[in-house]
Amino acid sequence: MERTFVMIKPDGVQRGLIGEIITRFERRGLKIIDMKFVHVSRELAEKHYAVHKGRPFYDGLIEYITSGPVLAMVLEGTNAITVARNTMGATNPADAAPGTIRADFGIEIGRNLVHGSDGAETAAFEIGLWFGDEIPGWERDVDRWIFE
Numbered sequence: 001m002e003r004t005f006v007m008i009k010p011d012g013v014q015r016g017l018i019g020e021i022i023t024r025f026e027r028r029g030l031k032i033i034d035m036k037f038v039h040v041s042r043e044l045a046e047k048h049y050a051v052h053k054g055r056p057f058y059d060g061l062i063e064y065i066t067s068g069p070v071l072a073m074v075l076e077g078t079n080a081i082t083v084a085r086n087t088m089g090a091t092n093p094a095d096a097a098p099g100t101i102r103a104d105f106g107i108e109i110g111r112n113l114v115h116g117s118d119g120a121e122t123a124a125f126e127i128g129l130w131f132g133d134e135i136p137g138w139e140r141d142v143d144r145w146i147f148e
């Protein structure tokens with residue numbers, strides 16, 4: 001079963017949307033494997049967003065992600081990476097489909113509430129960076145009604 005790294009960014013935490021956002025992943029059937037509240041250091045932020053170094057929005061992005069605590073989590077399920085990103089919506093909330101997290105709660109790209117790994121390699125890197133290796137899974141009784 002595929003795993004992905006998802007984060008509720010500081011705006012989502014500050015606006016009291018943690019519950020709303022987690023609910024959307026949870027009710028879709030994604031299983032929460034691990035979760036923690038993190039006061040993001042500049043060092044962690046720079047490692048996480050290393051691919052964006054040099055982009056015009058990079059400094060603002062590091063500022064944003066270190067501006068308050070985030071809720072980091074590992075989610076598991078069939079096609080978890082794609083499913084989580086589809087649940088979040090397009091990077092720019094202005095372009096995100098209604099019903100997605102970014103469309104329903106956001107309006108600007110620099111305050112888009114959530115992060116989700118964009119591929120298998122990124123997911124493995126980000127899960128390792130934020131949670132370390134060897135996170136145990138758990139048996140969820142309802143799984144047979146969600147996964148075929």
Ligand code: IDP
Binds near residue numbers: 052061091112118
């Ligand atoms: P993603 O989060 O949908 O994967 P990326 O292109 O990887 O989008 O960008 C990472 C994050 O950087 C975005 O979620 C957003 O917070 C921020 N970002 C991307 N482009 C811009 C921009 O043009 N202005 C401000 N922030 C941006």
Ligand code: MG
Binds near residue numbers: 118
């Ligand atoms: Mg990305």
